Structure formats: C-alpha cells, structure tokens
Amino acid sequence: MKRISLLGCGAIGTQLALAIDCGKIPATLTHVYDGSKEASLSLVEKLKNKPIIAENSHLLSSYPVDIVVEAASQEAVKDVALSVLQNKRDLMIMSVGALLDESIYDVLSEACKDFKKTIYLPSGAIGGLDAIKSVKDEIESLSITTTKHPRSLKGAKFFETSKINLDSLDCATTIFEGSAREAVSLFPANINVAALLSLCGIGSEKTVVTIVADPATNKNTHHIEVGGKFGKMTFTIENIPDPSNPKTSRLAILSAIETLRKYCSNEIHIGT
Ligand SMILES: NC(=O)c1ccc[n+]([C@@H]2O[C@H](COP(=O)([O-])OP(=O)(O)OC[C@H]3O[C@@H](n4cnc5c(N)ncnc54)[C@H](O)[C@@H]3O)[C@@H](O)[C@H]2O)c1
The missing domain is CATH 3.40.50.720 (NAD(P)-binding Rossmann-like Domain)
Known part of the structure; x- marks a missing residue:
C-alpha cells in the first residue's frame, strides 16, 4: 500500500x-x-x-x-x-x-x-488535456472562457484595484480578458484550469483567458477552444461547485x- x-x-x-x-x-x-x-x-x-x-x-x-x-x-x-x-x-x-x-x-x-x-x-475542473497535449506542437490559438457566479469569484486579488462591484451585477458580465499569466496572478484561487491549459499547450502568455461573472448561473462553466494545423477542438464543461467551497468544482x-x-x-x- x-x-x-x-x-x-x-x-x-x-x-x-x-x-x-x-x-x-x-x-x-x-x-x-x-x-x-x-x-x-x-x-x-x-x-x-x-x-x-x-x-x-x-x-x-x-x-x-x-x-x-x-x-x-x-x-x-x-x-x-x-x-x-x-x-x-x-x-x-x-x-x-x-x-x-x-x-x-x-x-x-x-x-x-x-x-x-x-x-x-490532475486535470482538475476541465477535460480535454489529453488531446491538447497530443497536438501541443501544432497549436496556433488556445482560449478559455470561464463563467462563474459572482460568489465563486469573491476575494480575488483582482478586486483590490478593480471598480467592479460583484454584488451589484444583474446580468452576465465580462470582468477580465487577458493572458493566463495575468489571470492566474489576479485570480489565484479561481483559475487553476488556465494554468493547466498553459502548461500543456502554448504557454501562459499566448493562452487567452476571459472571465465572466453571471449572477444567474449555478455552475462553474469552462469553454475551451483550440485551433491549429491539426484541426479544431472545443470543450465545454459545466461543473457543479462544491458546497463547502464554491470556488472549487466537484470535477x-x-x-x-x-x-x-x-x-x-x-x-x-x-x-x-
Ligand atoms: N487544479 C484545479 O483544477 C483546482 C481546482 C480547484 C481548486 N484548486 C486549488 O486547490 C487548492 C485547494 O482547494 P480547496 O477547494 O480545497 O481550498 P479550501 O480553501 O477549501 O482549502 C484549502 C486549505 O488549505 C489551507 N492552507 C492554505 N494555505 C496553506 C499553507 N500555506 N499551509 C498550510 N495550509 C494551508 C487552508 O487553511 C484551507 O484549510 C487551492 O489552491 C485551489 O485554488 C485547484
């Protein structure tokens, strides 16, 4: 054992x-x-x-x-x-x-x-890393859009300087667009999946991350698009948040x- x-x-x-x-x-x-x-x-x-x-x-x-x-x-x-x-x-x-x-x-x-x-x-809250790893040398673009309820984003370093008030959002709102490197430093507990994608894909500068806060959702959703010489892949994972920590998905x-x-x-x- x-x-x-x-x-x-x-x-x-x-x-x-x-x-x-x-x-x-x-x-x-x-x-x-x-x-x-x-x-x-x-x-x-x-x-x-x-x-x-x-x-x-x-x-x-x-x-x-x-x-x-x-x-x-x-x-x-x-x-x-x-x-x-x-x-x-x-x-x-x-x-x-x-x-x-x-x-x-x-x-x-x-x-x-x-x-x-x-x-x-571990692949964490996403799927598709096995396929992305296999086409690694042929990837030309890689992006992930993560949509979470505002309560799953609360406490992130990003809000120390941002004017966005998560409590006042009444519809799905894009709160961040940038590289995986920036996303991981501004949302360290929320966006580990962007780090995983960068590490097995084309690196953290070229991986594009969008974060959407949606007060109407009860899921942590990740939509991944990968394109290159090999063709194209898209993955959408709709995760149930863990009841004891809504930042973390059950998956x-x-x-x-x-x-x-x-x-x-x-x-x-x-x-x-
Ligand atoms: N790879 C992924 O897909 C993925 C998904 C979800 C969460 N995570 C990450 O995994 C980690 C754990 O997630 P969780 O949902 O269990 O979080 P959690 O907040 O529920 O638990 C973390 C625990 O670690 C303790 N802790 C924090 N820093 C510590 C330190 N330096 N030394 C000792 N103890 C420390 C805290 O006291 C807390 O009890 C987090 O960093 C989270 O961002 C990764």
Whole structure:
C-alpha cells in the first residue's frame, strides 16, 4: 500500500482523505497538516483511520511516505514543493497556478530529474488535456472562457484595484480578458484550469483567458477552444461547485481522487 501525507484539509483535502479512508484510493493516509489547526482536527475527526497531524508542512515529506499531496494554496507550493522532491517523495499539486512562475517551474522540473521523482497535476475542473497535449506542437490559438457566479469569484486579488462591484451585477458580465499569466496572478484561487491549459499547450502568455461573472448561473462553466494545423477542438464543461467551497468544482475533486487512485493502483492505464 502506498503511504500518503496531505497538505491542506479544505474542500479537496477532505474529500481525498475520505476517499482513502473508505478504500476507494488503496493507500494509507499517515499525516496531515493545515495552517488552520481547526481544519486539521475537523478532518481527522471525520476519518475512521486517523492520520497524525504534523507540526508543520515541511515535516510531511520527512516521514516515510511515497507521495505528498498539496491541496492548500500557491504559497504552500512555493514553500514546500522543492523540499518534498529533495526528500525523494513524489508530489501531487492542486494549486497549479504556482507553476506559472517560470523560475519555480524550472527549479521543480530540474529537481524531478535530479531526485528521480514525479510531480502529478490532475486535470482538475476541465477535460480535454489529453488531446491538447497530443497536438501541443501544432497549436496556433488556445482560449478559455470561464463563467462563474459572482460568489465563486469573491476575494480575488483582482478586486483590490478593480471598480467592479460583484454584488451589484444583474446580468452576465465580462470582468477580465487577458493572458493566463495575468489571470492566474489576479485570480489565484479561481483559475487553476488556465494554468493547466498553459502548461500543456502554448504557454501562459499566448493562452487567452476571459472571465465572466453571471449572477444567474449555478455552475462553474469552462469553454475551451483550440485551433491549429491539426484541426479544431472545443470543450465545454459545466461543473457543479462544491458546497463547502464554491470556488472549487466537484470535477476538480473527482479528478484529484482519480489521479491519486491511479497512482496507488497497479492496472491498465487508459488515455494519453
Ligand atoms: N487544479 C484545479 O483544477 C483546482 C481546482 C480547484 C481548486 N484548486 C486549488 O486547490 C487548492 C485547494 O482547494 P480547496 O477547494 O480545497 O481550498 P479550501 O480553501 O477549501 O482549502 C484549502 C486549505 O488549505 C489551507 N492552507 C492554505 N494555505 C496553506 C499553507 N500555506 N499551509 C498550510 N495550509 C494551508 C487552508 O487553511 C484551507 O484549510 C487551492 O489552491 C485551489 O485554488 C485547484
């Protein structure tokens, strides 16, 4: 059985831990850590097989685990990712936006080679990454339009300087258009999918992101268009937001569970 430690006990971390606890992911969750002690305690309380609460996030990779799972924040990735690899553990990252910082991406990429370890980035709240990866060298344009209810966008750094008042919107309104690089820095907790698309497509400067706030929607919808020598692809994913964190889609959680389940299982792997 693989041994796992978990950084972040919020919406995603909790569902991952429950999936391990009920045997859906064939593994043992040995340690957890969350900056909020309350979040760690509340998660441990929900589990039959109780993991130990680590004293700090850096200790998570010092125990004899196979993989550290990050489901916390971009800051957490910046803080611990390198030491996880140096401690010769694999790493699964949910806060993918952190990797759009080129210096971080390059350092982690080198460390994977140096320490012969792997970083896993689940497809998160979108589909189609397998196909996009395959046509990577032939892509000429790549865009994503994300539509969310205003409450799913609240608290983003973008609103510190913008005049838009999310509470006063009465119809679908485009609030941002720009590159994936800008989108990820202004909406760090809302637009990880744009980071994923950039990383497996044509990079964060050329990936075009539009964000729409729609008070009439109850979904997190992503519409992706990819064009190039290979032809054209469009994907539309209408996600149900997670009840405990409306910024996070149910599919992102299920995708994290499936990535970890695959990592822990010996089986036939389907898809690119
Ligand atoms: N890849 C994707 O498609 C995708 C989709 C949704 C969310 N995410 C990202 O995954 C992460 C987790 O999402 P969530 O919905 O579970 O969020 P959440 O807010 O429900 O939970 C995050 C938890 O991590 C803790 N935390 C944050 N920073 C920390 C740090 N530096 N050290 C220790 N603990 C820390 C918080 O206290 C919180 O309990 C977020 O960064 C989110 O943006 C990615």
